[in-house]
Amino acid sequence: MNILLVGSGGREHALAWKIAQSPLLTRLVMAPGNPGMAALGEVVQVKVTDVAGLVTLAREMTADLVVIGPESAVEAGLADAIVAAGIPCFGPSQAAGQLESSKAFTKAFAERHGLPTGAYVVCDEAPAAKAALDRFSPPYVIKADGLAAGKGVVIAQTRDEAEAAIDDTLGGRFGAAGARVVIEEFLEGEIGSLFALCDGTTSMVFGHAQDHKRAYDGEKGPNTGGMGTYAPAPLFTDELVDRVRKELAEPTFAAIAAEGAPYRGVLFVEFMATRGGPRLVEFNVRFGDPECQVLMLRLESDLVPYLTACARGELDKLPPPVWRNEAAVCVVMAAEGYPGAPVAGAAITGADQGFGDGVVVFHAGTSKDADGTLRVAGGRALNVCAIGADFPAARQAAYAAVDQIRMPGGFYRSDIGWRALNR
Ligand code: GLY
Helix, strand or coil: CEEEEEECCHHHHHHHHHHCCCCCCCEEEEEECCCCHHHHCEECCCCCCCHHHHHHHHHHCCCCEEEECCHHHHHCCHHHHHHHCCCCEECCCCCCCHHHHCHHHHHHHHHHCCCCECCEEEECCHHHHHHHHHHCCCCEEEEECCCCCCCCEEEECCHHHHHHHHHHHHHHHCHHHHCCEEEECCCCCEEEEEEEEEECCCEEEEEEEEECCEEECCCEEEECCCCEEEECCCCCCHHHHHHHHHHHHHHHHHHHHHCCCCCEEEEEEEEEEECCEEEEEEEECCCCCCHHHHHHHHECCCCHHHHHHHHHCCHHHCCCCCECCCEEEEEEEECCCCCCCCCCCCEEECCCCCCCCCEEEEECCEEECCCCCEEECCCEEEEEEEEECCHHHHHHHHHHHHHCCECCCCECCCCCCHHHHHC
């Protein structure tokens, strides 16, 4: 098969790493890819939101399948254009993609269809938003309505902080994505990321993981796109997985199809395991980043048949995926200043050495000079991942590799998976 993979982050490097192991693969083209991905196939410099350019590329390479990594490509309507060109596509339509591209849409959708979630208010003017805080108690959850690369969420401990976040969001910090602000009830509990595939009709759970969203150890600091993940997380009992599937994932697939936008791709259900059961925090319309990295390390089955089956409406022909019994951990090495104003340019050394069995370093935000020097080019630069017999072994291997990489000014969390260690 000829496969076009769209994206350039750690998630896409992990997908490329797994796709490249498939015996079904003939040719892997990645747009725009990154220096790590370049070792796995051909990288072509077309942006993820250049819909016409990607359709042309898919046609030229006679792609049998296009795999969409990031939400920005979904929002740009890439899947619609690829499907219109007659090419199977893993990734939802723009209409179904509203489940991520608008938090206000998702909250109203959840309300319409009786999905368990927290109370919310949507406002487009600061005075009304500040007055609406009266209906909530601290901590206040303030979100930009649109896509903000995981940085549009503030958990404010005080009213002053909440009001500042409202001013910041509506004041243009996230551009058009912040034209509306969503204020949400704070849900108490432990957060989890569950993934489900759907081909428009049939769906199946496709793994789960736990992420650490705060920038610093001890769940402190600003929200990020995710500083590290591990799987399997003890939170995910069979009973909880079943409840999230039945109470959130399956009703969503049925409802979005009933609204005329059948879902083809992966749905990332971010939920809070509250004392009253799982409640929706938000949906994402792609694999989690860096959840995907630990999923791909643990996936024993060939990924390509699952991606293809979603695109072709043939998921009912496949068994549930097989996962390795081992545990996997991902530690994000972030640039100085992330998530606020990441500083690019620092030279990275030691990232591409062989670390031994079970350790994989995915590139997330890197660039390479003509002389081969690797540099920080994005907020989350590297994802250092390891798989091991159990969680402590995987964790030890990942941090041993982190210790051998030099990234001046960069930082990482040293407590990824603390809940699993403390249980
Ligand atoms: N790690 C969370 C996300 O991908 O949005």
